Amino acid sequence: MALGTIFQHDTTDPLAVITAPSPNESPEEKAAREEREAEARGISDLIDEELRAERAVRKKEEGMVKILLLGQGESGKSTTLKNFRMRFARDKWIEERASWRAVILLNLVRSANTILHALSQEMDDEQFGLDDAFTFDDYYRRYRLRLSPLLQGVESNLKRLLGAQPEEIEPQKQTHPITLSPRTSPEFFVRSRTWRNFLQTTRGPEVSGCSLEQDLPDIIDSTEAIANCKDDIKTLWRNDIVQAMLAKRRIRLEDSASFFLDAIDRLSVRDYEPTDEDVLRARLRTLDIQEHELRVDDDADAPKWKIYDVGGSRTQRHAWLPYFDKVNAVIFLAPISCFDERLIEDSRVNRLEDSLILWRAICSSKLLSRTILILFLNKIDILEEKIRDGIMVNRFLPSYGHRPNETSEVVKYLRQKFKDTVRHCSPEPRTCHIYTTSVTDTKTTAVTLISVRDGVLRGYLKQADLF
Ligand SMILES: Nc1nc2c(ncn2[C@@H]2O[C@H](COP(=O)(O)OP(=O)(O)OP(=O)(O)O)[C@@H](O)[C@H]2O)c(=O)[nH]1
Ligand SMILES: [Mg+2]
Incomplete structure (x- = not known):
């Protein structure tokens, strides 16, 4: 030296x-x-x-298959990673499952608070004669008075437990509905480092599959508070007038809201233990890059996989680039149910349009020209629901024209659109594996993952010949 x-x-x-x-x-x-x-x-x-x-680190990574999950915010990247971990890193997954309890309860409470917040706004508008579409009499006012302070306290408590900074804890500021117009405050998140620490400190073998005694009393307090008002929450959630009010105000609850609200009885018992599906549905916005290593093969000589999960919102995308020259495959998540939604970060931008622009950028990237491309046309289940509800695709996507307003036709049309982009924008000819997915459906996703694994391994061997 x-x-x-x-x-x-x-x-x-x-x-x-x-x-x-x-x-x-x-x-x-x-x-x-x-x-x-x-x-x-x-x-x-x-x-x-x-x-x-x-x-x-470089030497260790040399023999690994590296996968980068890309796509806009809420496209399903972290949910895809969870599917990988649930299927191929089962022991660790089970070990960590209990630690998700606070996140799950937070998801539930945030949804309930979003409904209460909307109800308050509706009542205020009504009071000032701005809106007379619904009449919320004392019956609903009592709900609001009884539930709001309680649930806001629970939300703050859970956020604090998850390592949120004091300025992020105030529920009033955070509890904004996910509307088709922009949100004025960000969705709750936990930085990956804080979150990992949380996982480490709450994982304890002494409480069989459950959280460490340090946080457990707080989690149980929150659970009991929710249990005390679960009947009120259920009544509100199932009330037709409330549902109509949410629809009229164009409030889109988080994708997992109905799953957790419907499961409130099960989630609000003292000894509740999260199931695979609960963990899969738990929403926590990703910040920073999260890395996970796993084995997708029983063969110990087969290369290990390293999967990088990134944050998808616009402010997070600058962090993607350094990973482009490292990876063997990109799995791009395009939620095609979003044809009628706007970006939370920029209400002028249609979410499907944003996915197509991102996809074009990925396909054109010289750094990724030899990278295996895998496309998940995701959230098919939500697309089906929207079509069933009679939402017309061509109202939001004029180029769809007079094609039938049916799920299979929409999928066919969009598949071709994404495929054409690969053909026109890639620096050199390449194939792209396209799957239609609902990554919250663990059974069908397991089948997709096996096919992805085999495709990636074949491509990886070819890459080894090329480089
Ligand atoms: N119904 C349904 N919900 C989905 C599907 N894929 C993801 N979700 C839900 O959509 C929400 C967002 O999913 P995430 O996996 O957290 O999205 P992400 O791409 O990691 O988002 P960022 O971390 O913000 O970039 C979660 O509530 C998921 O449960 C799907 O195929 N169907
Ligand atoms: Mg994520």
């Missing part, structure tokens, strides 16, 4: 000769010089250590 040589004042090294101590050096000067040299040696050792660690 160059610095080491300098310190020995090697007379054959010109740099060492220049930096050698003066022959007339006083004892004070000598002490000061030795102190400076020791400090420099310390820094040098640190740099060496970092380089060694970096080389070790």
Whole structure:
């Protein structure tokens, strides 16, 4: 190492000769010089250590299959990663399952608070004569008075437990409905590092498959608070007038809201343990890049997989680029049920249009020109619901024209649109594997993942020949 040589004042090294101590050096000067040299040696050792660690990581990664999950916010990337982990890293998945309890309860409470918030707004509009479509009499007012303070307290408590900063805890500011217009405050998130710490501290073998005693009392308090008002929440959630009010205000609850609200009886018992499906449905917006290693094969000699999950909202996309030259395959999630929705970050942009623009960018990227491309046309179940509800695709996607307003036709049309983009935008000819998915459906997704695995491994072997 160059610095080491300098310190020995090697007379054959010109740099060492220049930096050698003066022959007339006083004892004070000598002490000061030795102190400076020791400090420099310390820094040098640190740099060496970092380089060694970096080389070790690179060497370890060399034989791995690296997969990057891409797509806009809420497209289903983290849910896809969960499917991978549930299927191929089963032991770890089971070990971590109990830690999701607070996130699940938070999802539930946030949905209930969103309904209450909308109800309040509706009542205010009514009071000022702005709206007379619904009459919310004392019956509903009592619900609001009884539930709001209680559930806001539970929401704050759960956020604090999950490591939120004080400014992120205030429920009033956070509980904004997901409307088709922009939200004025961000969705709740936990930075991956905080979240991982949370997983580590709440995972405890001493409580069989359940959280560590440190957080458990708080979680149980929240659970009991929810249990005390679960009948009221159920009544509101199942009330036709409330549902009509949500529809009229164009409030779109989170995709998992109905799943958790329908399951409130099961979730609000003291010894509730999250199931696979609960964890899969639990929504936590991704910030930073999350990395997970797993084995997709029983064969110990087969390469390990490293999956990178990124945040999909616009402010997160700058973090994608450094991963482009590292990966063997990209799994791109395009939620095609979003044809009638706008981006939360920019209400002028249609979500399907945003997915198509992103896909074009991925296909055109020179860095990704030899990367295996896999496309999930996701959220087919929600697309089906919307079509059943009579929402007309061509109202939002004029190019759809007079084609039948049927799920299979919409899928066929969009599949072709995405496929054409691959053909027109890729720097060199390539194939792309396209799947229609509902990644919240674990059974069908398991079949898709096996096919993805086999396709990626075949492509990986070909890549090895090319590079
Ligand atoms: N019904 C249904 N819900 C889905 C599907 N895929 C994802 N979701 C739900 O959509 C929400 C968003 O999914 P995530 O996997 O968190 O989305 P993401 O792409 O990781 O989002 P960011 O982390 O913000 O980039 C969650 O509530 C999921 O349960 C699907 O195919 N069908
Ligand atoms: Mg995510």
